[in-house]
Amino acid sequence: MNDTARALGDCRTLWDLVDRRAGLTPDRPVLLQEDRTLTFRELRDRAERVAAGLYGMGVRPGTVVAWQLPTRVETALLSFALARLGAVQSPVIPFYRDREAGFALRESKAEFFAVPGEWRGFDHTEMARRLGAKGVFEAYDDLPDGDPAVLPPPPADGTDVRWIYWTSGTTSDPKGVLHTDRSLIAGGSCLGHALRPAPEDVGSIAFPYAHIGGPDYLVMVLLYGFPAVLFEKFALPDALAEYRRHGVTIAGGSTAFYSMFLAEQRKQPGEKVIPTLRLLAGGGAPKPPELYHEVVREMRVQLTHGYGMTEVPMITMGAPDDTPENLATNEGRPPDAMEVRIVDGEVRLRGEAVCRGYLDPEQSAAAFDEDGFLRTGDLGRLTDSGHLVLTGRLKDVIIRKGENISAQEIEDLLHRHPAVGDVAVIGLPDAEAGERVCAVVEQPPGAGVLTLAAVTSYLRAEGLSVHKLPERLEVVDALPRNETLRKVLKYRLRERFAGATPGP
Structure with missing residues (x-):
């Protein structure tokens, strides 16, 4: 981690991080999308105007605001505006429908709900009304606007719960995961410490910004001062033009993304599918060792894979200068701030990036052991070098x-x-x-x-x-x-x- 990133990592709140980065590199780009460019100064100034507009609508510190928006510049602006106000945000994946979205609205007791209107053939505004959501407003091209002079001082404490993220709910109702500004900053700091981006890098967010990976990635962008390309819709080969146009050097998302990029590379062997690309990075799902070797060999880029979850956005991450054997067969090493303990084969975690628990107190009580370590439900082991090898899920063990x-x-x-x-x-x-x-x-x-x-x-x-x-x-x-x-x-x-x- 460079000195600037280390100093910014001490920011108590996300808004403090935005403000201090805008002061350091005001005219450098931070968000790129198609023909649009937003600088760090514009991010701060426009987010503050959006915050004033929200304040005029009745949003106050502690107000719960749910938003179900695609990966757009406006979504980032709205989210940072809510961070400026000290509101409690409940991001909802834009592909969720009545069951999941309704559950999130009810459980979070959201007082406002930002939606994109009709998006990709689905009317989110109509769904919000059908669900009886409060304070529904559309936030796609147009955002609330106002005079920042009306705003109260920004929040000073980054340890209050201001984020409610939702687990995928693939086997039951989603869980509302409680995060603070500090836990998100810690996660993004860990990610940056592993990937070591430089100011001349160009990153990319091709996954839903409403996912826990959204703030994780943007915190890294703010700490290291480089831009990221936003993809509202990710599909290959159509998205390749934007990667090439903006000169993306760091891409990825998850194992499925690696496979999709590799499939495109195989259509033009010998010619790099993204000429500027130097690193694929991601997490979220197991990575077969053979896939690592195929990507490195055929795409001629490095691949680093990590381990994270909604409850802990960054746990371990492979480093670009690690050995091929480690990068292929494990999830990397945890940063100094993350304690990893293996108990009866289960991975347990303690550190600032770990969530505060769940909306449901009973779920919170069951999630942590007597020493305050989060029970992940993942099985793994630590090597002599401190690398984490995941071997499966407690619920994914077949007993024959x-x-x-x-x-x-x-x-x-x-x-x-x-x-x-x-x-x-x-x-x-x-x-x-x-x-x-x-x-x-x-x-x-x-x-x-x-x-x-x-x-x-x-x-x-x-x-x-x-x-x-x-x-x-x-x-x-x-x-x-x-x-x-x-x-x-x-x-x-x-x-x-x-x-x-x-x-x-």
Whole structure:
């Protein structure tokens, strides 16, 4: 971390960080989107005018404001305006519909709800009215505006809960995760410390800004003083023109993003798909070791993968100068400010970037152990060098005849098979064995027919123990994924195949 980033990392609030960065590099760009450029000074000044407009609407320090907005300059302005006021923000992923959005509004007791109007064929304003939301206003092209002279002083304490983020809710109702300005600053500081961006870098946000990764990334941008390109809609190959146009040097998002970039690179081997790109970075889902080697070899860029969650936006991150072996096989090392403890195989965490708990007090009580460490539900181990290796989820362990089987171990091996594009390994109920191992495979274009016999023969040759071999294979056109970081939704696969006739 450079001296400037280290000094800014001591900022108590997000608004203090915005203000101090604007004073240091006022005319440097911070946000780029299509033909638009916003400088650090413009970010501060325009956000303050939006804050005054919100103040005129009745938003005060502590007012809960939910917003369900796409990744746009206006979204960042609104969010920083709310940070200037000291309001409590509840970002909602823009792809969420009545069930998830309604739950977030009810549980957060939001007094205002900012929506984009009709966006990508869906009327968010109508949904908000249908849900009985309070204080609905549209914030797409036009934002509230006012005279900053009316504003109260900015918040001074960064340890108050001012953010309610929502877990994905893939197996049950989402959990409202409580964050402070300081926990978000700590997360972004950890990310920057690992990636070591320079002022001449150009980053990118191709995932929903309403995801916990949004402020995580922008905090890094503010600490290190470089710009980021915003993508309201990310789809390849269409988005490649914007990456090239702005000279993006750091891209990524999650494992699915790496695979998509790699697929585009394979269409033009020998010519870099993004000429300026030097680093792919992300997290959010396991990374097969083979994918790391393929990206580095074929795209001629570095790939660093990390580990984070809504509750702790940055836990560990691979560093660009780490060894290829570490970058391929683990999630990197935690920063000094993050304590990692392995208890009965489970990863537990303590540090400033850890959330304050959940909206539901009972969920909060169950989430932390007696020493104040967050129970992540992830399984892992620390190497002698301090790198974290994730081996699966507590809920993703398949128990077959009393033996624990890691789904991730099988997935990593199958990902190397040429007829496998992506794979999810799940446990399905079995009257005799308890659970049986099922591999669900998404094949790459042009791949030949894949059979269970071929899969088990391959895994045997790779040295997998016999009791871990899949007993069932399902081939699907596409694995079901969420709309944020494109994580595979295994619960949908379990629902689909639990009672279905086995495939080949």
